[in-house]
Amino acid sequence: MNSIQLTRDDALLVIDMQVDFLPGGKLGVPKGDEVITPVNRLMRLFASQGLPVAASRDWHPENHCSFTARGGPWPPHCVADTAGAAFSTLLALPGDALIVSKADTADTDAYSAFNGTDLADQLRQRGVRRLVVGGLATDYCVLNTVVDAREHGFEVIIVREAMRAVDVAPGDGERALARMAALGARPAGLDEFAGIPANA
Structure with a gap:
């Protein structure tokens, strides 16, 4: 298939792959750990072509308004600088990844x-015009990031x-995918990317 050819205009944006959002974490997303291998494959693809990788993270103070x-x-x-806020140790972030900290003040x-x-x-x-997006969670931070x-x-x-x-309400994830597509985001599978490395 391999219908998606990456160009110098592309960047990968990985959303909130943090310990607290993985199974066993304080706000674990069901089956969130299943995302690690696909995200790593995408990061290897982008790194192999010298393309930017950005990774967002929640970086909350202890008294954050969402608590x-x-x-x-x-x-x-x-919570900033705790083990739960760290990226998963299984996440193969490139050393030059752009790290984006969000929600890092108490009242916002x-x-x-x-x-x-x-x-x-x-x-x-960096000349980016197109983003390839993955991470956690589809119906919250991924959705809102794609909207913006x-x-x-x-x-x-x-x-x-x-x-x-x-999926706080059953089907939230599917509705989020539909909304992103309606806004013009293109749904794609890993096998559509030319040069995607083997599953590992």
């Missing part, structure tokens, strides 16, 4: 990697194998 103690919807998670939440960050400017400085990416004018490819949903 239940402050009336938010979530248990404490991804941010599901999108673009919200309150300079990610759009950083990508434009489209508003910023980036083309977007979403890789279904490389994301999983929370």
Whole structure:
């Protein structure tokens, strides 16, 4: 198939692949660990072609407004500089990856990697026009990031194998995928990328 040829305009954006969002973490996404291998394959592909890789992370203070103690919807998670906020040790992030920290002040939440960050400017400085997106979770931070990416004018490819949903309400993940597609994001499978390395 291999219908997607990467160009100098492309970047990979990996969303919130942190310990607390993986099974066993404080806010683990069901089957979230299944995303690691597909994401690693994409990172190897981009690195092999010298293309940018960006990775977002929640980087919350201890009293963040999204936590239940402050009336938010979530248990404490991804508190800055804790083990739960670290990227999975199985994630093969390249050494020159652009790390984007979000929701890092107590009174502001941010599901999108673009919200309150300079990610759009950083990508434009690198000549990026199209983003390939994967990570956690489909129905929250991936969805909101893709919505903002489209508003910023980036083309977007979403890789279904490389994301999983929370599904607080059954079907949230599928609805999120449909909404992203309706906004112009192109759904794609790993096998559509020319040069994708073997599963490993």
